[in-house]
Amino acid sequence: MFGAKGGMRFAAGGCIAAGALLLLCSAAVSLRAWFWQERHAEAFAAADTPSTPSLDVAPASRAGHQPLRGEALALLRVPRLGIETVVAEGTDPRTLLLGPGHMEGSALPGEPDNCIIAGHRDGPFGRLRSARPGDVVEIADRARVKRYRVESVETVRKDDLRPLAPTRAPILTLITCYPFDYVGRAPRRFIVRASFLEDRT
Numbered sequence: 001m002f003g004a005k006g007g008m009r010f011a012a013g014g015c016i017a018a019g020a021l022l023l024l025c026s027a028a029v030s031l032r033a034w035f036w037q038e039r040h041a042e043a044f045a046a047a048d049t050p051s052t053p054s055l056d057v058a059p060a061s062r063a064g065h066q067p068l069r070g071e072a073l074a075l076l077r078v079p080r081l082g083i084e085t086v087v088a089e090g091t092d093p094r095t096l097l098l099g100p101g102h103m104e105g106s107a108l109p110g111e112p113d114n115c116i117i118a119g120h121r122d123g124p125f126g127r128l129r130s131a132r133p134g135d136v137v138e139i140a141d142r143a144r145v146k147r148y149r150v151e152s153v154e155t156v157r158k159d160d161l162r163p164l165a166p167t168r169a170p171i172l173t174l175i176t177c178y179p180f181d182y183v184g185r186a187p188r189r190f191i192v193r194a195s196f197l198e199d200r201t
Contacts, residue, residue: 036072036098040086044075044140066108070095073102074109076117077138081131085124087117087139100125100174107170109139110146110199114167118175121186125176131192137172148172148194155188163191170196 067073069090077084091101100119107113119125135150155178156163163173172194177186 033098037086040072041075041084043072044086044142067102069104070098073141075140076100077140078127078131078135079138080135081127083124083127085119091118096120099123103164106164106173109141109172110144110170110196112168112170114165114171114173116164116173116175121176121178121180121190125174126180128174128176128190128192129180131174135194136197137174137192137194139172144199146199147197149197150192150194152191152193154191154193156191158187158189160189163189163193172196 067089069092071089073087073089075084076087085099088095088098088101089104091103095101096119100117100123102108103116103118106116109115131150131153133150133152137148137150139146139148158177163175174192174194176190178188178190179186180190
């Protein structure tokens with residue numbers, strides 16, 4: 001049997017091992033997201049230059065079909081904020097570990113209605129805290145670039161569904177948790193709304 005000191009040492013060793021395992025798991029998740037982002041960023045980087053469509057991108061960015069959950073949809077850029085990140089299809093927890101996600105059922109980039117993209121505040125969307133009206137947002141697939149202009153920035157309660165409401169005009173809604181430095185489940189959402197400017201090759 002373990003003595004008191006032996007039991008404490010065993011418990012301490014178990015805590016250290018568990019902590020190390022959590023760190024390894026976190027590192028593995030971060031590394032997977034980094035590789036996923038790098039792989040798909042290359043597929044969209046040439047959006048301003050005509051090229052052969054890639055099999056790595058979602059069908060929606062090639063042929064107008066609805067993409068599948070977890071597929072790379074487009075490259076989102078906010079030049080003034082230094083944001084450049086690949087957007088995946090879906091906003092489930094697993095997909096959001098890869099980066100920002102396009103809310104299933106919302107409009108695709110450039111289409112009429114509300115295109116909704118959400119992301120964690122500890123990722124690229126953390127830089128949205130500095131967003132302001134007039135900022136340009138670009139969403140590039142392999143064929144075209146959709147450009148938007150930020151019209152408003154606000155915070156709402158996390159149960160406020162107004163930012164998800166349909167719109168007649170093509171609108172882009174970017175969502176992340178707020179406050180940005182909050183520890184735990186944030187009580188509010190940071191909303192960036194942008195109006196459609198143009199769709200160019």
